[in-house]
Amino acid sequence: MTPIRCFTHRWRILTVPTGLAAWPVVVAVLAGVTATAQSPTRLSFTEEQAETGRAAYAERCASCHGDNLDDGEVAPPLKGVDFRERWRAESPETLFLLTSDTMPQDQPGALDDATYAALVAYIYQENGTAPRGEVLPDDPDVLAAISPPRWSRGGGGGLAPGAALPPYPMARNPLTSLSPVTDAMLENVAPQDWLLWRRTYDAYGFSPLDAINRSNVDDLRVAWSWSLPTGPNESTPIVHDGVLFIYGYGDEVQALDAATGDLLWQYSRRLPRGTAPSVKRGMSLYGERLYVPTSDVHIVALDARTGRVVWDKPVADREEGYRMTGGTLVARGKVMVGTTGRAGGGNYIVALDAETGEVAWRFATIAQPGEPFGNSWNALPVEERNGGSVWIPGSYDPVNNLAFFAPGNTYDTGPLRDLVSQPEVTNDALYLDSTLALNPDTGELVWHFQHQANGQWDLDWAFERQIIQLPVNGELKRLVVTTGKQAIFDLLEADTGKYVSSIDLGLQNLVTAIDPVTGAKTTDPRLLPGDGETKMVCPHVSGGRGWMPTSYDARSKVVYVPIVEACMDLVPVPDGERGSLSSGVRWTVRPRPESDGNYGRL
Template sequence: MRFSCLVLPLLSLLAACAPSGEARRDGSDWPSYGGIDDNHYSPLTEINDRNVAGLKLAWFEDIQTGGSSLSAPIAVNGVLYYASGYSVIHALDAATGQELWTYDPQSWKVAGQKMRAAWGIRGIAYDNGMVFTGTIDGRLIAINARSGHPVWTAQTIGKDDERYVTGAPWVFDGKVIIGHGGADFAPVRGYVTAYDQKTGKQLWRFYTVPGDPRLGFENKAMEMAAKTWTGEWWKYGGGGTAWNATAYDPKYNRIYIGIGNGSPWNQKIRSPQGGDNLFLCSIVALDADTGEYVWHYQTNPGETWDFNSAMDIELARLEIDGRERDVLMHAPKNGFFYVIDRESGKLISAKNIVPVNWASGIDIESGRPIENPAARYPDGKPAIVYPSPFGAHNIEAMSFNPGTGLAYIPAMDQGRVYIDPAEPLKGWKHLDGQRASVGTGAPPPGVAPDRAATSFLLAWNPVTQSEAWRIPMTGLRGGGGTATTAGNLLFQGNATGKFVAYAANSGRPLWSFDAQTAVMAQPITYRARGRQYVTVIAGSRFPSAVGLPREWNYRTQQWRVLTFSLDGKAKLPPVQQVETPVIDMPDFAVDPAKAAIGARVYAERCSICHGAKVVSGGAAPDLLQSGVPLDMDSFRSILHDGILRERGMPRFEELTDAEIAGLQHYFRQRAHEVLALQKAGQPGAQTHRGLNEGQ
């Protein structure tokens, strides 16, 4: 562990000592990922649609830790907390940006292959004088909010298993709950665990899919769920990880868990005779005190497309058909917007927010989708399915404003070709570093989606299940997370580098700021020293750059915390133009056989961060511009020995010298191709852009 405390002036010392007990619920604080009510909504009005044009930068902080920082900050009693890289927690004076303390759990020392998931931590939480964070190696840590010292640590996953934690903890009623990821990489069975906030003692655990029936079931819910599976699913883990969305409902004393996709994706492998495969792609309501099952609603029975339901869960009270209803709102990957009765778990309404072809609609009586059988790619036939695994809505936070009655969704429209793999559907081969749990094959030649991918900011009326307005974005994943306020404002960043305030009722742009890099994290707003502030983390985490409207170079972009107020006086330093050309080595003789080995290794292990076909989008260095792969000793030290793990570069100790040499030849092959395109003056060749991948 590394801890640092700065020498502070008296005012900052007072701010550092301020957080204690519970956070304020009047909007002055933003204590957790979803704010005070899990709706990414603030009742503050000092900054509003009439004066937001005067919003200015109050302060900023450059983020120097390695790895992704696509994280939601929190703010309590005048102190801003945020996570960078692999759960390095920072506390800053929320009004000035002066750093108060930093805590580094040094996850890179113990995470091993889990670092290959390419995430840091996406959010943290505050309650009862403590900041809570998960780590990529599976720890849940409670940190004293005043001093920055750890209070307790709980290991939430088993020794040497392949789970990891990237999502935010949720805090409620003296408890803290955490899930995990990993089902896209390994045979993992999902669960969530609740701990006592004061001691870190485990209080309860709920598994999201059943295990081996021969070992018995943890509870009646698992016994019920097992009847919806076939074959020997437990050998594949089953999946169902709860890696992102949760919501706490104090009225009914329930915690709602958003459940992920199956492992592997292809149901024909994990559950060959079909079945609903509970509780994949479901919202599961649990008793907050005991973790006992209350109800579930499944968005995709027998899921086979990675249409997980780990996206935002938002709670509200809406007037529907003349009466007030306690509802849960959910826009998962599958393209539909669901309004569900919180008390009973029954579906109230559902409507698609983007064009979909896997189902023609949702049957309200049964709550089940009206599926298109051809979308399940039967009998070895390919199927072009809308949406793609990126989803109609992914991790970028949606928000709900009770004043306008609208939900705001960063939406995408893209298709994908699904087909069974060429090899027999008889097993699940784990390849280190690869998303091996997909269980689908490469599309046949000439089979592709029939339209280009698009994205947009969508304002949706959950009562009428209809669009109110939309703002087109550029590229597949053009819009970041959202936050909305009682001042009739909606804040969202985008992939072009703008942070924008819109009128929440109409979508009219009111203000924007050039952040000098993509702004995809979700904003927050809060009060400090009597003033309202807005904070967001800026930085491009795109693995690949095809489809991006603007190039973000890992070496030249600066991850930053940006904070705004009506009386701000700060300015960002000018952007320094730095040339980072593709390295030309005309005398390097590419061996096609070695390059083929390198292409396979790269696709399996490297592309998740460095981009498809060595086309970087900002999440990691562009390797065609790097001199490191040209020196085998340096290249081996990084890949095999892991000398850059602290900066977020995983170790690949299993790679042989032949595979490392293959990567070198593959990079030179791609460099020759790109340079040839540039010489021919091909459009876009200067940035050698490729497919924009995502979560």
Template sequence: MRRITATGLALSFAALVLPVQSGLAQPSLPENPVHFTQEQAERGRQAYMQGCVVCHGDRLDNGEFGFPLIGSAFENRWAGVSAATFSNMLRETMPPGGAGTLSNQTYTDLMAFIFQQNEVPAGNEELPANPEQLASLYVTAGGVNSQQAALRVGGPGGGFASDVNLPPWPEPRNPLNSIENITQDILNNPPDGSWLTWRRDYEALAYSPLDEINRRNVDELKLAWSLTLPAGPNESTPLVHDGVMFVQSFNDNIMALNALTGDELWHYRRNLPEGVNGRVQRNIAVYEDKIYASTSDGHVIALDMRTGRLVWEADLGSDTSGGPLVAQGVVMQGTMRSGGGPDATFIQGLDAETGEQMWRFYVIPQPGEPGSNTWNNVPYEELNGGSVWTAGSYDPVNNLALFGTAQTYDTGPLMNAVDIPGVNNDALYTNTTLAFDPQSGELVWYFQHFNNDQHDFDWAFERMVTEIEIGGEQRRVVITGGKLGYYDILDAATGEYLSSYDMGLQNLILGVDPETDRKIVNYALYPDGLEDKQVCPHAGGGRSWIPGAYNPETGRMFAPAVETCMTMILVGEGERGSLSSGYRWTIRPRENSDGRYGHIQAFNVGDNMTEHWTARQRPPQSSGVLATAGGIVFAGALDRSFSAYDDRTGERLWNTRLNDVPNSGPISFSIEGKQYIGVVVGYGGAQSVSFPRLVPEITLPAVPSSTVWVFELP
């Protein structure tokens, strides 16, 4: 029988019941409270007396070492929280040194006993032992003590004697008490101080109209606060509304924080099924009174914005990486899966209130559908690719949801076009912008940026929507660039091709055919099974998912990139390599490289598509870009640096080192008229693992240590 030490148990339960700060709003009573039987609570009592009483005492609050498990300390932490979250905490912490080794039934019986001691009445139905079934049940508790009484009970240090009363203490303002629902109108026109989508607004411009922090004073930036998040790689961008920051972290943790102080307001932890590992999720979304997120087990979830309570979840049946877009009452989520077959990549529309499926669009056309003749006559069941791994944008003027797709993952069968009338090897709808009616899922228009991609050069990233002057007239446009660092500009209403801009980091595209709007490519660099190929950039991308920013006041784009190339090496007979065409790629510097790989380029958008400036540095860029009305561009790099640049010249005006690699998009927000800059770090995402061998002197964290950092002026 495993011996459980008193100190170990005290530590494990300390994690469970440390109360949140005084003054936080009590969660509303759950609509579906936990239930258990008297017999189950008795079994839990027996288990408690065998292993827990030594630390927490026979009253659950009078042990020498343990924190109290009854009263307001328990209710403040757990009332209104999913029973699955409580169960998950038990399994992760008990018994010390052997977490998760008790049976599901024993853990659940212990929960029933603790609930009973908190005056939750027993009923006729047992609390289910299956952790997944606990997700729809919520903790309630009754008969709690006052805050002063909660401080007197046992725990480390023994608590206070009965005659001790603390002087009054300040009660921090909880912004959840006054948070307003985020309506469609607010999302269409976000307040200057809010950050409501992963790129601030529906149009994905990542431009903040705040200007308190500007070129004159940015060098005075100092730390406002930071908070360590659950450890692991993190590419998530926080959202801020009415003084509350919502942030996601590895292993499907979602937290609400006081954006002024970093204090935790609520914390949702997903209980992943056995055999499912956590994966990076890049963004969350808000709509009305809910937070929406994709999860590592292929679900979309909706949480109550004010409590973190799970409202609904929908099983997609495929994997996710980019998070949801929510507009017009529809949650739109793209999926990804390499080698998952033709039905593994799609965009699905869900009812924002209920989670019910409204529509689904498959990226690879099904037999007989338009575009099904573009896969080189390869049998449908052998097709795969077209992942949607970046969140979509929304154009409220044209009522269109805009998504980008990735390349095909099986390049060999598409390498040489078959000679069959009406059949080609374009591979629709890979590397394509798709424009949908959000409520019906109808495909209104599409534009394929790069057909028959043989090099893994995704065009799956952010779609920016803005107004520019082009061709002598004002047009509403969509701007997007792929891994090649090649940007296309399309008419937002129709998808008509208008213009392109080449950042100068690639050697594959020679231009655009004026008759067909298709790219003219250098076929000498395509796989032919005869020789190695030197191609720029590397398949990791000259630019990749780390998003750029656009200043609509100056008409200037700011694009982060990495200066690299690759050698595509022929593999031996019978080997597949990175590409099924018989090649594998290796990374290399550009020819005559000076060892500076990090690259932020500013270029003008419109009739005069020209480079304005380029800031180059040795460490590769690792974060997205933020542009502000104060004339500042913020970005992070692989050496853990976070910097501010003059948006007119590219001169670096401020720089700091963080505890880990900034992998996400920086944000700006304001509270009570004061502007803040925030960024999340957490090494291990795609951008931070692709390029370290180019800079061997840079030491990366041994363990990803996810943190949110927030800066302010003095």
């Protein structure tokens, strides 16, 4: 794996109106090091290096900044009076880090360091600095000791001798009053805050604020806007004490003033070469830190006030097939997160110590041979078991001290389709499509409930687990309420996992019966794929209820569910071709029978 270049930084905010992009950016300055008195090294680069930069610019930069560096239609100029005035007093380190951390815009950090240094050399040359001496280094520490270009000023003449500028007006900065997030605050979130993926531990995803209502919703106008990086952005922002924390595609985390939209700090992950960014769905605030999952399967703890990296720890090895597309859950000093992917042996839920980042425990979402329910995998060896991705953040019940997670299914359905004839062996495939109740202190599995045994249709039960108090037989009970892609809601007792009841929204044709005592589901055997026949199954694999989360209003006891009315054909693939599922089928979309042409419903 390509190593990640990491720095210990303090951060200062620079707005760059005439530099590489017209956005506020964060520039890192080495901290914690006592500088010794020494003369800066004179700026130098070679003709060959500038020519290399010219070629790279033409290929990766000219489409935005223009062929001549100052004639782009969608990006600011990289040469001219304004550019030189902005960068004349900055060391090459600053321009190098900005370029390498943010460019190219569609894939920041995609070029090697030598190419970024060559680009900086080319920009310097085009602004009048002549090549001389040695190659411009590509090490930020070395670049920091090189003198700025010191281009001459324009006709304004500069500041008069002896003149002093008044202090720069200090803008409002909500980070100065950002309070540490405590366990008590997470258990009783302030109305104006949104501290977790679904705001609160119970995953309601509901705001109690009522300033916007039926009488004034028509008066809403845009107060400010902020462009997220190009690509899928599925993360829910975090809000605390007037600071908005957002996670953008490409592993870019930004803190904004929620009132004005002003950038307060930015963290851009430098991914190893060959690592494609993936979506993330959530971050967590705890104490004075923001806990961030990354596309190279790390958890990074950032100082919430500065964006500085406090610790950076790997969760699993990406080279083995692991990914992270969910988000973090923090409770009782543990940062919990699930992995995704098709690695042999399955995925994990991992807890890291919030203070140090050290792994506290690790729970396998696929039952292992020799362990409880290890015989539920149709006698497959462990290396041939895969799936159980946790691609949605967990929820937490502080009353019972239980963290709830939801492993999904497997795409390798073929070996599980038909039960082998071996004593005490099943093909239920635990803990796929299950609710897991884990003790966050130890990682112990307290209880589990499998919503769908041997799921052969890619209809996960992978979504949020809401903790709702409802009357059961005249007694108020804490329940875990969840639904899978089939849009069937299961209700379980939160402390034991005992099945209570189910609610079918009527979007599926697969489950024909639900046992009223155990909750076990009977499926239509005619819809089992893999026999060479096309099967029409509702809903589509994207879900009658998909990854877009639900919201629960405890006052009215109403759950708001975004649903999609579409079905699918599971079509056999020709021999030798790879299907969507290893049972030998691929899916296509079809409207629901008797559809009225509307595919979305709330």
